[in-house]
Amino acid sequence: xxxxxxxxxxxxxxxxxxxxxxxxxxxxxxxxxxxxxxxxxxxxxxxxxxxxxxxxxxxxxxxxxxxxxxxxxxxxxxxxxxxxxxxxxxxxxxxxxxxxxxxxxxxxxxxxxxxxxxxxxxxxxxxxxxxxxxxxxxxxxxxxxxxxxxxxxxxxxxxxxxxxxxxxxxxxxxxxxxxxxxxxxxxxxxxxxxxxxxxxxxxxxxxxxxxxxxxxxxxxxxxxxxxxxxxxxxxxx
Numbered sequence: 676x677x678x679x680x681x682x683x684x685x686x687x688x689x690x691x692x693x694x695x696x697x698x699x700x701x702x703x704x705x706x707x708x709x710x711x712x713x714x715x716x717x718x719x720x721x722x723x724x725x726x727x728x729x730x731x732x733x734x735x736x737x738x739x740x741x742x743x744x745x746x747x748x749x750x751x752x753x754x755x756x757x758x759x760x761x762x763x764x765x766x767x768x769x770x771x772x773x774x775x776x777x778x779x780x781x782x783x784x785x786x787x788x789x790x791x792x793x794x795x796x797x798x799x800x801x802x803x804x805x806x807x808x809x810x811x812x813x814x815x816x817x818x819x820x821x822x823x824x825x826x827x828x829x830x831x832x833x834x835x836x837x838x839x840x841x842x843x844x845x846x847x848x849x850x851x852x853x854x855x856x857x858x859x860x861x862x863x864x865x866x867x868x869x870x871x872x873x874x875x876x877x878x879x880x881x882x883x884x885x886x887x888x889x890x891x892x893x894x895x896x897x898x899x900x901x902x903x904x905x906x907x908x909x910x911x912x
Contacts, residue, residue, distance in 0.1 A: 677714045679704075686722050693722070699735055701725055701742065733757060759872075759894055766862070766871050769908045773800070804906040807860050814853040822846040854880070863902035865893035873907065 679697075683690045696702045697712065702722060704712035714722075721742065728738045733753070741753055773796055825842025828834045862873050874882070874891045883890040888901040 677719065679712050679714075682714045682719060682722065685719060686726060688722075688726065696722065696725055699739075701735070701739060731757065732761060755894070762872065763870070770796070773908045800906040800908070804861070804904070807857065807906065811853050811857055814849050818846045818849045818853075821849070860907050862905050862907040863889060863891055864905060865896060865898065865902055866900050867898040868893060868896040870895040871905070 677685065679690050679693045683693045686693075693702065694712075697704050702714065702718055702725075704714055704718070707713055724742065725738055728741060733741070737753060737757070741750060744750065774793075777796055777799060821842045825839045829836060829839045858876060858879055862871050864871055870893060872891075872894050874889075874894075878891060879889070885901065888903055890899065891902045892899045893902070
């Protein structure tokens with residue numbers, strides 16, 4: 676059995692935090708003869724869940740529903756929805772940061788306000804996507820050079836087989852570098868709901884694609900379409 680202070684200390688929060696969640700109906704204290712709040716071990720476990728959910732950005736309404744729901748599938752659905760909300764917020768922050776950096780760059784170069792910032796950023800990101808594709812194309816040429824070059828060297832020149840092994844290893848390393856670099860800098864727009872999203876690595880790798888689109892399932896509307904590829908700005912970029 677815990678008092679409010681003991682429960683707060685064990686969970687590393689303030690007494691006011693414990694009392695707040697009690698008033699919100701998320702914790703259910705019992706009362707002693709002296710009308711003092713007291714909590715059981717299951718209240719400690721419940722508070723730990725509440726604090727974890729709050730740290731992950733869930734609202735009190737969401738938390739109340741999650742605590743009352745014993746279905747694991749409902750929890751997974753709530754986590755998926757929260758992840759999508761966080762991704763949207765992150766993308767909004769990334770877009771704002773890109774706009775600020777672009778505006779700063781324009782003022783440093785010309786001292787003039789660039790006008791329609793959104794349009795300029797779209798053009799800027801399109802150029803960055805083009806440069807990214809050129810980088811991947813260059814890596815592809817290097818892969819061909821190392822792979823076929825080592826094969827020709829071994830077959831025609833009679834060189835040791837380890838030259839071919841070295842060529843294969845280097846080619847695989849370059850393929851990995853190209854895929855990681857490309858995946859980390861692209862996102863997709865669903866043509867159905869217009870939401871931006873980043874697919875899972877597995878879906879991204881194995882999906883059909885054209886030079887400018889990829890056949891993906893939108894995590895927001897669950898529709899599967901050829902989604903337009905865009906440059907994805909990193910927060911640290």
